[in-house]
Amino acid sequence: MHVTELVITVILFALVTGVGFWAARWRRPPHLHSLDEWSLAGRTFGPWIGWFMLGGDLYTAYTFVAVPALLYGTGALGFYAIPYTAIEYPLVFLILIRLWSVCRTHGYVTPADYVRGRFGSPTLALAIALTGVVATMPYIALNLIGIQATLQVIGLNGHWPLIAAFIVLAAFTYRSGLRAPALIAFVKDVLVYLMIIVAIAYIPAHVGGWGHIFTVFNAHFTSVKPHTGLLLTSSNQAQYATLAFGSAAAIFLYPHAVTGVLSTRSRDVVKRSIAWLPVYSIVLGLIALLGAVALAAGIKPLASGGTANTNTIIPGLFESVFPHWFAGIAFATIIIGALVPSAVMSIAAANLFTRNIYKEYLRPHASDREQAEVSKVTSLVVKAGAVLFILGLQPQFSINLQLIGGVIILQTLPAVFVGLYTRWPHRAGLLAGWAAGLATGVAMLYVTGNPAAKQAHWGGSAFALSHLGFHTAVSMYTGFIAVVVNLLVTAIVTVAAKALRVPDGVDETAAADYYTDEADLPTQETEVIAA
């Protein structure tokens, strides 16, 4: 047990808990009894808060521990998160302002709300909502893995610290809604930047310099894993590029990312936040390199449940090189880093249930207040579910599900992103494309094994094209192939449905709705009070 680290972690955690509860009074709303107030903080965030909020939301604790762990475990291929997070913002820069405008005009809270309004199909909206929930749940669970890996290094091995942390998180999210993670994001990000600047300034020199680090890194992969290494090989370059691109296209389809975007005040705020968000990717690049540093420093992963948990290498590296008090700050940072996205994800998943299942099918006339109450309670259920995931199942199962999550959330791209630009697809086409994309995606993941981990199925997101009968060693990102299938089926079924005159849904949005801005909206009561 590392007492100093534990004490510092507990103090910082207590500070953040206070911030989380106090957040209910921040930018004081007249009340929190509507989804707009509880789950979108009144849609009033400006560029600074928007930037911190989205950064805190998208760069999770899992990112901080898993990205370097990936470099440590797989070499060059594990660096894909860097091009991925450089592509994602420029890619969605123009798309998200249209999504923001149409959602603001019609009061949509979830991506599925938008799909329902655009394509006039509650069934399609249900499909989009369920996909979002299924993709989000294991994501929350993975954040717990980030916390667990840190607690393991501190020396706390039981389940109770994890459960206690999540009960606290659930309580302040219930009370303060999106305001809690938004305010905590400031604390989190200051700590993250502090931790990384110190880590990068201090550790590499301590370990023998970058030249030495990469010599060890290269030697390790040449001797241990000849198929991967310091650079990409001829067979995994296509996989690397499609994985980076596919992940970049997928991230803003996740409900929690949409929640972050919709909490902002204007199109300008969306653009400015998105334009500056790659600053976080600079930090992520530095964090990723720590994976190579850990290898050179001889950090070995701790075992959990009989298997080596590579996610412990970053906490392990900090423990071995930092003084105790600073290791404590770093550990607290990782744990707090898990709280922000977990809170937003649980809010987003709860909203999907409330808007696209409860209100759609159970209580069509539910008031704003009732919807907010349902979402608040559902957010507790979602978090409890994520904890049960971790306690009841092998961590590997959550990782597999997360892998599937990335592939399936990408299958909502035709309805959500393509739908923002054209109303051409027929609702039947989108539904068929979604189903085809899901089926092929999951089937491809199933047949992919991982010989190194002795897994026959769910072994990774690199689909070997040899499965299709091609004589090649080339692999591609499963999600990318699945979304291509999805788009093709959507197009074919759309043509067929239109030829057969199958009735299409009614589009409740107008062309001008996609350009609505702050100035077009009536001044809100909340803004007056916030000022």
Place this chain on the structure above:
Amino acid sequence: MSADLSPPVPRRSDHSPWNYLLLIPVVLPLLTFLYNSATPRLFGIPFFYWFQMLLAPIAVLASVSTFYLARRGTRRPGSAGREG
């Protein structure tokens, strides 16, 4: 900042020639053959790694320039100069 008093444009659009700047950070990372090399090294870091770390600042530069350049001349009254 002085408010632009020209009347609102009747038909709105997000089109701007500056938007094409966004293609640079989207396409460049996909061209793996450009950077899949160990040399030249920078502070001992192989090219593959330090080049890709440059992609994030390139993305910031491209999207921030797009934002400010595309906004010039298209600003409407009411959306000017509000900070926070």
